[in-house]
Amino acid sequence: MIGNAALVTGAASPLGAAMALALADLGFDLALQDVASTVNLAEQVRANGRKAVAMEADMQDAAQLDALVSGAADELGGPLTCLINNTAPLSPDALMTLSRGEWDQSMDAALWAPLRLAQRFAQQAPKGMRAQNGEPFAQNLILNIIDQRVSDCAPDFMTHSIAAAGLKAFTKTAALDLAPDIRVNAIGLGPQRPGQYQFAAHASDQRFPGEGFANFSEVAAAVRYFSQAPAVTGQLMSVRVE
Structure with a gap:
């Protein structure tokens, strides 16, 4: 029987840790990637009875991305069935001062890395199963983490x-391409408190209606939902604190 094994990128952040622990509660073994150490988080997961391994990778290096997926599967003893892409950088830039190097660096981290990881994840993911009625049952999941910029563009x-x-x-396009074996969904993240994901100077004017900051327990609940919804794919769930 294929077990539940997940790779979580950006796992050292409070957001990444909350998502990782939510998966651990569901019975996932975890590979935890970040530029910062995830050793303490891995120990916490192990204390709860699940396998966990801390991993490092340069998210702009294709070879390291490939090795991250294969290494995670090897360390956890089987194919990965869940990938959480949580690595988009957040740094200010503007039209009139943006350089080609800055553009490439940002797009590589925010778009190329999730795409490359999805490619390698799909290559090793087990085939989908079928429900009793014969309908495809996708046990594999890719979750992309997107913040409020998806609907609230900012020139800075x-x-x-x-x-x-x-x-x-x-x-949405990957969900169509990878069906029925792999579901691809996204969580649209609301504004967070300074120091968790963004600069303090921008926190006060980046609220969703209701004046609430994104609550990581709500994000964890969204992760649990998508993990247990085999018929849901191509969807963006906005997590807001109203």
Whole structure:
């Protein structure tokens, strides 16, 4: 029987950790990637009875991305059945000052890395199953994490706004391409408190209606939902605190 094994990128952040722990609660073994150490998080997951391995990779290096997926599967003892792409950088830039190098760096991290990881994930993912009625049952899941820029573009975060829209489009097109074996969905993340994902100077004017910051427990609930919804694909769920 194929077990549940997930690769979570950007796992060292509070957001990444919340999603990883939500998967662990569902019985997933975890490969945890980030530029910062995920050793403590891995120990926490192991203390709850699941396998966990801390991994490092340069998200702009194709060879390291390939090795990340294969290495995660090897370390966890079987194919990955879940991939969470949570690596989009957030740095300010603007039309009149943006350089080609800055554009390439931002797009590589925000779009190319999720695409490359999805390619390698799909190559090793087990085939979908069938329900009792004969309908395809996709046990594999790719989740892309997108912030509010997907619907609220900002000229001082130009490449990030463009990349968010691109990741939404990638979610829908990949869902069509990878069906019925793999579901591809996205979580649209609301504004977060300074220091968790964005700059303090921008936190106050990046609220969704209701004046609430994104709550990581709500994001974890969205992860649990998508993990347990085998008929849902190509969807973006906006997580807001109203």
